[in-house]
Amino acid sequence: MRNPLQDQLLKAGLVKKNKVTQVVREQNKKRHGKAEPNAAPEADAVDAQRLLAERVERDRALSAERNAQARANELKAQVRQIVEMHRVKREGEIDYRFTDGNAIRSVLVNEALRAQLAKGTLVIVRHGDSHELVPRAAAEKIRERDPEAIVLDHGRADDTSSKAGDDDDFYSQFKVPDDLVW
Secondary structure, X not given: OOOHHHHHHHHHOOOOHHHHHHHHHHHHHHHHOOOOXXXXXXXXXXXXXXXXXXXXXXXXXXXXXXXXXXXXHHHHHHHHHHHHHHOEOOOOOEEEEEEEOOEEEEEEEOHHHHHHHXXXXXXXXXXXXXXXXXXXXXXXXXXXHOHHHEEEOOOOOOOOHHHHHHHHHHHOOOOOOOOOOO
């Protein structure tokens, strides 16, 4: 099954009949997938497969990164919602100072809130650019989602308790009055 161009070339004497039939056979083999079994795959096909595999891997990595970012944003939104739902109204004239990283911050509280903070029933959490007071139950929910949001929690023992325990033994001989306010 020749095409008109092959017929014209054959009539003009530019190609031989053997060459035309060989080309027709090769085109049929390619068309019907009957290539020689020991024929090596073409370099273009190998490059295309390699590029496709690289693209799939890059897409998978980008997708995983997007999913991780979406999960982090979701957790931040949950923390923000918990704080807004459970925050305790701050009122009072007493400056309660605490450390947030390397900075010393303060919130205004009354005597009852100060006592609750000291006992550990209230916890100070970071909320945007400010700080809020939340009950311990809400703080535990926040700690599960973002432990970095908790700024001050007197009710939870830190990992430095062994070092603090050594210091407590030494300082236990010195009595501090109960009514001391800083």
